Amino acid sequence: MRRVSRRGWRVEVSAAAALFLAACVSVRGRPAEGPLNEAQIYLRAWAEGDYAALRHVVADPPANLEEQHQRFREDLRILSSRFELGRVHHEEDSAVVTFRAIHVLRGLGEWEVNSALRFVRREGLWWVRWTPAVLHPEAREGDRFSRTRTRSERAEILDGKGQPLTHLGEVITIGVEPRRIQNRAAVASALQSQLGVDPVRLQKVLNAPGVAPDHFLPIIDVRPERYQLVRPALAPVPGIFFRRKKNVRLSPAEGFAAHTLGRVGEVTAELLAQLGPTYQPGDLVGVSGLELAYEPQLAGSPSGEVRLTHPSGEARVLHRFEGTPGTPLRTTLLPEVQSAAEMALEGVAQPASIVAVDTATGAILAIVSRPLEQPLHRALTGRYPPGSTFKVVTSEALLAKGLGADAPVSCPPAVAVGGKQFRNFEGEAFGNTRLRTVFAHSCNTAFVMLAASLEPDALGAAARRFGFNVEYQVGLPSPGASFPEPRDETERAAAAIGQGRVLATPLHMASVAAAAESGRWRAPYLVANIEEHPSASLSPGTRSPLHALMRAVVTEGSGRAAASIPGLAGKTGTAEFGSGTPLPTHAWFIGFHKGVGFAVLVEGGGVGGRVAVPIAARFAAAL
Template sequence: MRRVSRRGLRVGVSVAAALFLAACVTVRGRPAEGPLDAVQAYLQAWAGGDLATMERMVAEPPPHFAAQHQRFRDDLRIVTSRFELGRVEHEAESAVVTFRALHVLRGLGEWEMNGALHLVRREGRWWVRWTPAVLHPEAREGDRFSRTRTRLERAAILDGDGVPLTRQGEVITIGVEPRRIQNRAAVASALQAQLGVDPARLEKVLNAPSVSPEHFVPIIDVRLERYQQVRPALAPVPGIFFRRKSARLTPAGGFAAHTLGRVGDVTAELLTQLGPLYQPGDIVGLSGLELAYEPQLAGSPSGEVRLTRPSGEVRVLGRFEGTPGTPLHTTLRPEVQSAAEAAIEGVTQPAALVAVDTGTGAILAVASRPLEQPLNRALTGRYPPGSTFKVITAEALLTGGMRPDSPASCPAVATVGGKSFRNFEGEEFGNTRLRVAFAHSCNTAFVLLAAGLAPDALGAAARRFGFDVEYYPGLPSPGASFPAPRDETEKAAAAIGQGRVLATPLHMASVAAAAESGRWRAPYLLAELEDGPRASLAAGTRTPLLALMRAVVTEGSGKAAAGVAGLAGKTGTAEFGSGTPLPTHAWFIGFRNGIGFAVLVEGGGVGGRVAVPIAAKFAAAL
């Protein structure tokens, strides 16, 4: 047999074999002395940022070895590095092992490069022979790595007709320079009077440890038209200054603010959530649709990895091809949104108004107040629906054979399972008709009538109106729940929208829409989500239900809106919390001309007195 000198033998090892060899490294004792083992240990240390271990594995490490590696990492803003072993070629005393490096660059993404480690065997051990080419094959002594990055303009959020609801424009930042303030009280008074800035907030800002007396301290951003209104009063106050800056604008201040959301400097928390394509200083969505669809609207940045020679020559080592953002197509209609905003303008308690297309379920308007609170009450607030739920109870009664003129008893008090139910302000209508009981929102009538329903009739009606149905309109919204009543008392409470029944204003708008169209459709805010769950009301119930809801406005608890032609709906006064008497939310749900909507005023009191005028203002504006 021919003998082959080991010195003259060159061996090629595939990736699979290399990985197998790496897996054979012993855990205890001295590791196997192969070049792949040395390379694997070196790359593991590199991936872990252990520069000291790396340097100990280098034969004759150059001065500032660790500093060069750290500068490479810092200049390219490398977040993480991982490596894949390639091939090994070695002789008795030297070897070359290739590898693939995948460096994640903050703000750009993953940069892939192929490299090689040269090794030498001395005293029975393999050492890395390090040069700058380890960092990149084209690198030489004295070279510097750098990068560029460009973000394209953020895509627009569109309305139902494809017209942009957002655009790039200018706002005015109103702030102070502490060293120029002569009278803090005067500054606080002016900002509060003109812009509603809480003096306590101003004091907190001015007393923050990071505030420099000589630097401009921003307090509030306002649109140009608002700035023009307040400038004459603010400019003469020593210490108050103004600066212009670019901003993302909506059609008007506060327009669909909770739903569209806002943009601003990325936070540390969002940097973790959004991933390596983002970096400090980026402008990102902070709430609403701007946040929920941030990657779609922002697209991805473009950039280059560069190597600069001492001579000034620049070589491009890698490119990132950015992608523009994609517009987000909503179902909002500006004229309906404006009507909703105007209707709840001036309401001093937390409130919400949401409107949907009765034929499709498309969300046309979402308004929530107060603007300074982040909660989007219209979509995420869950409340007992109170007497607005009688729309569903009435549908169950109609399904069971009742008609609007069917007999109904409306005493002042009705007792079910030992619990007494009463009407608002002690009303009673005696022996009357379903139409009258519904129009005047008689609790006792509905409690007594519900007792005669089949065990699951009320739950089945609730499901026909989307209760306990999961759907996603484009932003988080928990919908509505109707827990199965545990006894007759719970059933009676559920029949008038109390007990454990809960719903969002958005869902109750979909209930009103279903009453007009005869079909419940899951509401949706984005055009792409149109094909959501749906259900039909029981056959033969739509027409009498329309008559009942119209009677509420023409002759019943909603007659404060009788002047709005074609408006129909249902009032609600929903008890919650504790106390004597119990506090109540004010509700009205209704429809007019193909638009279903819900009005809620948290702790507002009586639906007929508080929510109906808001509903009338909204409906009349359509």
């Protein structure tokens, strides 16, 4: 181990230097003794921000050596620096070691500088002969570094026709000032009753580390018209304050496609770490939905300059960051369909969702998740047992086997499979009847017995034709649907009626309805430039009888609440979940109408025919 001792400062140049070389510096060729070792020491200290250590390897260091390095970093807002050693030009008592510095400037990105360390040898030791040119070859004593930065206007999110879905407008930020709060419970109650703000969220904001008691803490942004409605109830509550904010990105109406479009807000520390060095505190960025998922595309990259100003006032541009403008993001949403879906859910108290897709392409026309104040985009990411809506898939397998819509079947009140009893909803039984009737009235026992007559893989194959177990890209995260291979005949029976381990998103069940209408399953997608669209044809000869079965649900079966809508066809679902006696149920309806396939889900809503069908009828009527 070789040790170099300088004025009481000891540097180990073996294992430590090797680690430094691996982490910070790449050296062309074999490391040389002398000036190269000193260059490694100097650049390591620079990279680590240990400016005091620089003085130990500099000959006749200026009094402000550390200050010049520190000012260089602060003026340019350098996050980090790394270095690559170049060539060594060696003479008897002098040497030059070239290096490349890669400085990461907060909010701009990487700036590369080719520079050099000049050395002088005194009494057998090599010392850095320091000038400001170490920082940049053009720098001289008294020069100052500075920077500029400009961000272009954020690009638009477009609808399926290429028209903007967003515009700039004004909002009112409603927040709190901790020291003015007299009663936390009163503040929480007012914000919850007027704006639906979860009290737990308020507590997190107030109890966050480093919160200053005299600072305004934003809670929620509202449009001026809503502010006028809630202000009389909120303004008298001590601790609640309001701030006006202009040039804010807004959708056509409050809540319009809120979970999907997302929102723009000031970048958080967490997002800064994710988005990278071209962002800086204070930037407005996408914080949810498409605004976040496509942040780099919509925002583009900033432009800027690194400048060197001489004492005379003359400025020179050392480097330009050529920014790129944001580019619009085109979605498949149609505002009129989106508005129809949102109006259909007005007044629904439980968590709910509606998704609509184009049956000919798979393009998502509307997607709604409620409640607005919950961040979960349940229409895209919630996975639920599909219940009897899965009977569309089971029926396709039966039709592919050769069964007809009017084939004779039996619907007893109960049937046992593998020791498990399967019953019909509310004890219904239709005796000996037809497939059309048991489908229209959603007879569980009939489908359990019919599924037992299928080949072992027939149900799984039908599920794959409807996109179960198929990965696809939507444009936002969505897990699709899963049909695990049944482990025994009991699981197969449960799967046939959409229970057991079968799970699907509302989005996926909308694609199931669309496939029933068109005869081909197409992966749903939200962003227009997604290139890969998995698809699969349904079995030959099954499309027409599926239409007849799904139309019968509305005209004579469990979906009669929507009988006034001409041509509407679909399937109800009442899907059990959780625990208890009786088990709670989700309310489903999937259907198609005028080239639009859709799904309605009300979580814990109860009976599909009573809860989901009226919502579906409102939506279909609006179409």
